[in-house]
Amino acid sequence: MxxxxxxxxxxxxxxxxxxxxxxxxxxxxxxxxxxxxxxxxxxxxxxxxxxxxxxxxTIEDCRALLGLYEDESRASAEVKTIAQKHLQAIEEKIRDLQTMRETLSELVTSCHGDNRPDCPILSDLGGASQD
Amino acid sequence: MxxxxxxxxxxxxxxxxxxxxxxxxxxxxxxxxxxxxxxxxxxxxxxxxxxxxxxxxTIEDCRALLGLYEDESRASAEVKTIAQKHLQAIEEKIRDLQTMRETLSELVTSCHGDNRPDCPILSDLGGASQD
DNA sequence: CCTTGACCTTCCTGTAACTGGAAGGCCTAT
DNA sequence: ATAGGCCTTCCAGTTACAGGAAGGTCAAGG
Missing domain, CATH: 1.10.1660.10 (Multidrug-efflux Transporter Regulator; Chain: A; Domain 2)
Structure with a gap:
């Protein structure tokens, strides 16, 4: 093929x-x-x-996994270790993104989004304390 | 400085x-x-x-936002649009990662992780139907 | 005056996982 | 013979920097 x-x-x-x-x-x-x-x-x-x-x-994880896939005498523990590490990385990424989402969501909600220049999003990014 | x-x-x-x-x-x-x-x-x-x-x-978003930050005659609507798009992108990424997490989490749980070679993670990746 | 160490500069390379595109060979049908 | 649709290799670009080399600058100490 x-x-x-x-x-x-x-x-x-x-x-x-x-x-x-x-x-x-x-x-x-x-x-x-x-x-x-x-x-x-x-x-x-x-x-x-x-x-x-x-x-x-990642590609390097894939390389390792594929090696194990083709190795009939592998130990499943090796596979599980790789998968668990990756799972933890994913969970951390999700937490990071959720933190961003919360902050951003508040900012977006608080911005009226019209022709006027005042904008809580920019104020916040500029370092103003929000309240 | x-x-x-x-x-x-x-x-x-x-x-x-x-x-x-x-x-x-x-x-x-x-x-x-x-x-x-x-x-x-x-x-x-x-x-x-x-x-x-x-x-x-992204850097390009930052460039745009910084431009608006420094432009006293900006319209807050422009800022809000950028922020909203980014928020949506974040939410999509979170959904993607959550899907991955669920699948991975099931696979990790189902793998005994010992010296034996049989491994549901590899079976699944290899295309076996799971049940 | 010289040296030492901590700054500073520019420039080049590498990262992850591809994607786009150029230049050119191959194969099948008309 | 030619047109199209495959296939090949090779080179450059993407994102947002980080690492490191080679070399200039500055203040303090001997």
Whole structure:
């Protein structure tokens, strides 16, 4: 299967697939004319990568996970450790964003948003204490 | 005030301050020896930028907001529009992360995490249907 | 006067994970 | 022969800086 086919089947852009080969995540064969040829295992691995990336794992996490995926003698504890760390990172990011959201939401609500220049958003950003 | 002073006062690393000058967000004067000199207005603007960045605004949003901050004849509606768009983006990111968190959390819980190789996390990433 | 250490400067490179685009080869159909 | 739709590689750009090298400046101490 050529790269467009692999792209359609996995949902990954062809550019991304080439990039994954570049950085050594997959090693598709080449046809005589130089075209990449994706076999079942390649397609499996690409699907795996697509799912892992969709869950927010970094490329390096994906590399490790894919290695474990292909290693029949892995210990599931290794997988769990990676996933747990990532889960904690996600939870921290959510907390950060929620803090931002609360502040921003208050500011947006308090701004009348008309032609007049006075604006609590700018006042707050400028360092004024709010009350 | 020199760059270290500005850094301490605003909480921004000196590198970041130089970068902000590079991209035209601030224009501190220069002393005869070439050192940057930060006046009150520069420090105000840097504080503004630090606060805006802490709320997750992009640099380009910051540029726009700073322009409005310094424009006495602004309309607060312009500020509110930028802030609202950003708020929506944050809310979308939170939703995305929460979706990831739920999936990941289920997977982590379901993985026993020991020496055995079988692992629901890898099964799921590999495309197995979960139940 | 010289040195030392703490400043300061500019410039170059690297980060994460791709995306866009140029230049050119291959393949199939008309 | 040519047109189109594939495919290839390579180079540059994205975001918001951080790290580090090479070198100038300044105040204090010997």
């Amino acid at each position: 050529n790269i467009q086919g692999a792209s359609k089947q996995t949902g990954l852009p062809a550019k991304t697939i080439r990039y994954y080969e570049d950085i050594g995540l997959i090693q598709p064969d080449r046809a005589a004319n130089g075209y990449r040829h994706f076999n079942t295992r390649d397609l499996h691995n690409l699907t795996f990568l697509a799912r892992a990336r969709a869950l927010g794992f | 020199n760059i270290q002073g500005a850094s301490k006062q605003t909480g921004l690393p000196a590198k970041t301050i130089r970068y902000y000058e590079d991209i035209g967000l601030i224009q501190p004067d220069r002393a005869a020896n070439g050192y940057r000199h930060f006046n009150t207005r520069d420090l105000h603007n840097l504080t503004f930028l630090a606060r805006a960045r802490a709320l997750g605004f």
